[in-house]
Amino acid sequence: MRVVVTGAAGFIGSHVSGALSAAGHEVLAVDAPERSLAPEVARRTWAELAAMPGVTAAEADLAVDDLDALAAADVVVHLAGRPGVRDSWHARRAVARDNVRATARLLAACRRRPATMRPKVVVASSSSVYGSAGRRPNWEDDPPNPASPYAASKVEVERLAVAAARDGLRTVLLRYFSVYGPRQRPDMAFHRFAEAALNGRPLPVFGDGLRSRSFTHVRDVVAATLAAAAEDLPPGIAVNVGHHEAVTVRDAIAMLTAALGVRAEIRRETPVAGDAERTWADTARARRLLGWTATTGLAEGLADQIAWHRAVREGVRVG
Ligand SMILES: NC(=O)c1ccc[n+]([C@@H]2O[C@H](COP(=O)([O-])OP(=O)(O)OC[C@H]3O[C@@H](n4cnc5c(N)ncnc54)[C@H](O)[C@@H]3O)[C@@H](O)[C@H]2O)c1
Numbered sequence: 001m002r003v004v005v006t007g008a009a010g011f012i013g014s015h016v017s018g019a020l021s022a023a024g025h026e027v028l029a030v031d032a033p034e035r036s037l038a039p040e041v042a043r044r045t046w047a048e049l050a051a052m053p054g055v056t057a058a059e060a061d062l063a064v065d066d067l068d069a070l071a072a073a074d075v076v077v078h079l080a081g082r083p084g085v086r087d088s089w090h091a092r093r094a095v096a097r098d099n100v101r102a103t104a105r106l107l108a109a110c111r112r113r114p115a116t117m118r119p120k121v122v123v124a125s126s127s128s129v130y131g132s133a134g135r136r137p138n139w140e141d142d143p144p145n146p147a148s149p150y151a152a153s154k155v156e157v158e159r160l161a162v163a164a165a166r167d168g169l170r171t172v173l174l175r176y177f178s179v180y181g182p183r184q185r186p187d188m189a190f191h192r193f194a195e196a197a198l199n200g201r202p203l204p205v206f207g208d209g210l211r212s213r214s215f216t217h218v219r220d221v222v223a224a225t226l227a228a229a230a231e232d233l234p235p236g237i238a239v240n241v242g243h244h245e246a247v248t249v250r251d252a253i254a255m256l257t258a259a260l261g262v263r264a265e266i267r268r269e270t271p272v273a274g275d276a277e278r279t280w281a282d283t284a285r286a287r288r289l290l291g292w293t294a295t296t297g298l299a300e301g302l303a304d305q306i307a308w309h310r311a312v313r314e315g316v317r318v319g
Helices: 011-022 039-050 092-112 149-166 189-198 218-230 249-260 284-290 298-313
Strands: 002-006 026-031 055-059 075-078 120-126 171-176 203-206 237-241 266-269
Touching: 002 011, 011 026, 011 039, 011 218, 026 039, 039 055, 075 092, 075 218, 092 120, 092 149, 120 149, 120 218, 149 171, 171 218, 189 203, 189 249, 189 298, 203 249, 218 237, 218 284, 237 284, 249 298
Parallel strands: 002 026, 002 075, 026 055, 075 120, 120 171, 171 237, 203 266
Antiparallel strands: none
């Protein structure tokens, strides 16, 4: 299969590209590393990607460059974008550019292909489209309730993908829930906690630590994404990709510090506006359509991420 992965120099994109390469697919890895929240990290990952068998790395800014060549694929896995609720409050233009505009241009390029040669397009959405979960997990037909510019941009991304599906493009929306694991983005909670603890500093926690998340290991996210690329799905459908259990940040910190073998101090920071009290994935649709359920428990997954932080610090790994 010829697969285009956008955002390939990013956290999830690099894992998806690696898995596709390992499975023997031909991968065109696309990114504009300077658009990343952490350009230096993206540049390092980019260099690693280019060395993987079957992977061709091509720099392209989806918001401005010609994208016709990217549409010549069996599947496009569209992970490029500007992630993060916190960042989005002071980067609204970048969020609109790299999430909404980039997606609109990519979908338009795919639609321009002759009908029988159009790729399937797997699009990254987010649990943030739901706002906060209540007393039950969110399922895909719950109405959107975005509470930040980032979440609103993902609602718009979904609208574009559904419109493209009505026009004959096979799109699928994957609503990822708090992804963690090796190479997690430096702005994300576990990355910040692990680095703080390893530096002997207090862990910077937004709010009281009682918020809960369907934390999902990137290995599971990759499995769901590859299944979505392979399965024949109703066009325009959204699927939750999240662990079925929601865990509080406080409990996650207890597991993380136990795995690190430290007693960490907490430094409380002002809660981030628009950050959901709780995210919680209903996974019935993912089980039914993708045959997928998350299998990595949080303690095991955190140990895996910590091993990566240690390896990077010891120079065993570059990124
Ligand atoms: N990590 C999570 O927990 C999570 C949760 C929900 C949704 N998502 C979504 O999944 C996707 C991947 O997330 P991630 O955590 O790997 O983020 P990431 O920032 O690590 O990766 C995104 C990549 O997109 C690239 N990019 C940005 N704008 C671009 C443009 N205009 N043209 C080309 N490349 C561009 C960046 O350089 C970066 O390498 C994003 O769409 C994100 O919103 C992530």
